[in-house]
Amino acid sequence: MNPLKIDHIGIAVNSIEESLKFYEALGLKCEGIEEVAEQKVKVAFLPCGDSELELLESTDPEGPVAKFIEKKGTGIQHIAIRVSNIEEAIAEMKEKGFQMIDEKPRYGAGGASIAFVHPKSSGGVLLELSQRD
Ligand code: ZN
Numbered sequence: 518m519n520p521l522k523i524d525h526i527g528i529a530v531n532s533i534e535e536s537l538k539f540y541e542a543l544g545l546k547c548e549g550i551e552e553v554a555e556q557k558v559k560v561a562f563l564p565c566g567d568s569e570l571e572l573l574e575s576t577d578p579e580g581p582v583a584k585f586i587e588k589k590g591t592g593i594q595h596i597a598i599r600v601s602n603i604e605e606a607i608a609e610m611k612e613k614g615f616q617m618i619d620e621k622p623r624y625g626a627g628g629a630s631i632a633f634v635h636p637k638s639s640g641g642v643l644l645e646l647s648q649r650d
Contacts, residue, residue, distance in 0.1 A: 524599035560626040597645035
């Protein structure tokens, strides 16, 4: 595997609009909001240097982000590492005996190909592998 950088940090929020007041006060700018229907989530992108913050607002009480907030409250939900080849990264993690949530790459916000590693395999961190071309 070839980990390139922290691609983004995903932060679960109740309201993107409300949260932007804080993040914009830090000088960050929202460069777009995308709804990812499959994940029942709205994502706001806030670039910060070479990486970015993603604010995640659930669009459905049954969605993964709503469930996360219900269990743990708002806050950091996942960390994404950019890899050069997502298919290879998944195969390598499985080969090394780690459990993947996604055994095949799927669509991620911003047009990335992503796959989540199971928190059981990572000591409780929801880790996303992400490839952008
Ligand atoms: Zn993400």
